[in-house]
Amino acid sequence: MLKATNRNLAQLAPSGIRRISALAAARQGCISLALGEPDFTTPDAICDEVTRALARGETHYPPNNGTAELRRAIAAYMTGQGIERAAEDIIVTVGATEALSSTFRALIDPGDEVIVPVPAFTVYASDVRACGGTVVELDTTRSAFQITPDDLAACVSAATKAIVICSPNNPTGCVLDTPSLDAVAQLAAAHGVYVVCDDVYNRLVYEGAYERFAARHPELADRTVVIDSFSKPWAMTGWRVGWLAATPPVVDEIAKAHQFAVSSVPAFIMPAAARALEVDPAPMVAAFRARRERVVHALADMGLGCNVPTGAFYAFPSIAQTGLDDEAFCERAIREAGVALVPGGCFGVPGHVRLSYCVADDALDEGLSRLAGFVDTLI
Template sequence: MPLDLNEALSGLKPSGIRRFAALARETEGCISLTLGEPGEDTPQDICAEVARALADGETHYPPNAGTEALRDAIASHLSGRGLSFGADEVIVTSGATEALFSAMEALLNPGDEVIVPMPAFLLYQSLVTLNRGSVVELDTAPHGYQIAPDALGEVVGERTKAIVLTSPNNPTGCVLSAESLDAVAELAAERDFYVICDDVYDQLVYVDGYEGFAQRHPELRDRTIVVNSFSKPYAMTGWRLGWLAAPAELVEQVAKVHQYAVSSAVSFTQRAAVRALASDVVPMRERYRARRDLVTQALAATGLPTPEPGGAFYAFPSIEEFGMSSEEFCTRAIREAGVAMVPGALFGGEGHVRLSYACADAELEEALVRLGRFVGALRRG
């Protein structure tokens, strides 16, 4: 073993999601519902902008924070969603992952605490750990995956530096209520901590009257960081493009991390990103809504209790009745039924599994049939 490596790495493991995706690939005929990736390809009108950018010689270093055209387009997009950030308060990043990393690197000192409402995407805990912070988990399951004021108050401490909000949530698909957002706002103002909004699914919402934290609480603009990505609504996962928006004083510090970590996002993709922001995501969202309905109906018929997803493209059914770990359930489902999901334990939600319905309709329908048979066999056996 190499000596004297970064101790923060010692407790981190490779992605468990990718481990189950790999097991699915290795199993002949298995249908994978593991990755949160649109099954559709990036629309051709967006791809065509790359060819134009290359033909125009856009192969040189862009500004570190992103091209002026793209930052203007992002600021305009945010304005249309009720968020007031200028182009100088936007950084174009290498996906939302880099935006989150850069934000935490800029915020955290050793021992600072970050509250993560659970269940949650495992990335947050890893990024906090890498940046020498401490994760404080807030269990939302007893409250229908919402943030209860009393429960939040119990985990806010002297070292609380930030809370991460994801709405719609990965893995549950639940949308945070106004009451949940208000509970966070009240304590953030009282105890003076930051709110990091991972809004990557905010255009894939199926409920009326959706508000994100930054939209609902503009009075806390000075301590709000908004992170987003082109990956989900525009089927651009492989492009690795995202952005971060925050007050100018904070963006100035985050920009230093971004500059030294990646220098800049790729130059000739940024014109295509402008085109993406001008495109209509409603057809994509409606396809996911139809798949959501198909999944919830199938899971109800199968008898697996499942919170109705209000957005994103995940369902999080309970498998507690079978008395086995979620890892065992998912491993057996791959081997015995040819359908791959992700153990809820990887998100802090043991007793559940996450399935992604971002795949093609025919695959999804067959996977749900297989899952139903598998569950039936477990009950009989």
């Protein structure tokens, strides 16, 4: 008899977001507000660097952790954001997804616990479980998606190894406030816990004060891993390039997981990535901000309660008043109204849906109109 496959992987379900996207693609004329992919094209200044790199013959194996030039550029960029890291602290990765996977493979032993404030991006839990770890969910719905010291303390045990934070958050668009960041810092300092910061939306903040954990708490650099990506602020999702930053010896262990998983990012992409760091994403941010205003007003008119997102490009309204669970709501919205959203259960919080507004203006307006008509049949 054939032996079983990896038990840790066998317990994982395929991406719920991709499942919804497949349903939407199968429904003719459906407008998808499901994927977190900017509708903009990558700026020409970035694309042109690939042409030049290919012309120079940069098609051979690069260093595993990325070229020295790109790592220096990323280190300088982070220092400019108040996070001092050396080029040797940087690993260029195949997007933030691989950065997260390599980080968890380096940090998590079977039986370790990782605190994940929910709602949260599904990859965190899947990566932790694939390593044999246990996810401890911290419900933030009672505190407007912020982290309170009491709720955090209730999640801590002798097995706690790490906590993952994402600010601005996917799927809520919430930015963690200072008390939330300090609560995480107190946990890390008191219990020797690693802090994995998924900062991929840090350039997409609309207004008000914004602090990154690593900048506010440099004293915890030895246990902080910063994950970032070129995908969201520069519309480079298909390029599959990101990075992580951590200090030795942590970065040295992550480098092993990265090397054995992917070897490296393609050589000819890295000059373009360095050029991206010089491109101001402000025009895209302005467009997302304007779309956010339309979404917030439209959801209010529908009677769907929603915290106003202050970053990223998602809204996370409650659909409790419709009488449907989130799975049924999203499947019926696709079939009956031709508009796709993601069930909140995919992020650990049923009873909500994620609406992505990083789509073209006409598609967004039509999608909101269809959603309003659908909700009107339920309420």
